[in-house]
Amino acid sequence: MFSKTFGYALRATVYVAVHGRIDKKVGLQDISEGLGIPHYFLGKIMQDLVRHGILDSTKGPSGGFFPNEHTADIPLTNILKITDGNLVFDQCALGIKRCNAEHPCPLHDDFAACQMK
Amino acid sequence: MFSKTFGYALRATVYVAVHGRIDKKVGLQDISEGLGIPHYFLGKIMQDLVRHGILDSTKGPSGGFFPNEHTADIPLTNILKITDGNLVFDQCALGIKRCNAEHPCPLHDDFAACQMK
């Protein structure tokens, strides 16, 4: 349902939001040790988060990751979309192919209400 | 977080509970077509459910799957344990290795409350 990658991304974002500022960047090493996430793998995930504007980063000595003006307001679902794509959002909660507004499954309406696309 | 297999198992169990009785068995074909789950794969999953007593089955012509006296009362978490193991239950919600009752993470207590082992 949710990938491990999503969990890592979420936790790393919170970690940077809590520990970092523009004048106090958080290094990859620091995050991966602090959260127990494989170093190289987390690198890839962080790349993605920065690319999508969830966080900012700089290279070079004393470089690292830090929150930007949006970070605190980003809906969790944005991160979910980045790591896991839209699958959770555009398919039936019960996996029924012909489920739609006309022929809703028992969960259709409740589920639609919390998808907030 | 939850495997696809778990979703299949859950849906198939409900399908059999709804459509089957001891004198009206539900065939694998029927379930897999009704729910859009790959035939052979579902076979494996059903095997497991029967082995663990979630459902009953008989072989032979007009054989198939049917609910037993427990089926309706089985906690969803039993099925989760069968398909996904205990991982969801015995590790920290935030994935922090040194999280425990003494050194709880922010979610520890809330999460423990809903693990109901």
Added chain:
DNA sequence: CAATAAAAAGAGTTAAAACTCTTTAATTAT
């Protein structure tokens, strides 16, 4: 009791997710 129909069991293959390593580019400090 033979033929048939169904699930169970065994033994895989394929595809996707998780993870690693190496090289390159950017930044800082000397």
Added chain:
DNA sequence: ATAATTAAAGAGTTTTAACTCTTTTTATTG
């Protein structure tokens, strides 16, 4: 300017989950 440091990018490998096929066992029915 050069060396050092750090993230980005590229190009993988490994592991796990998802899925498939074949053979065997069990039950039913004519």
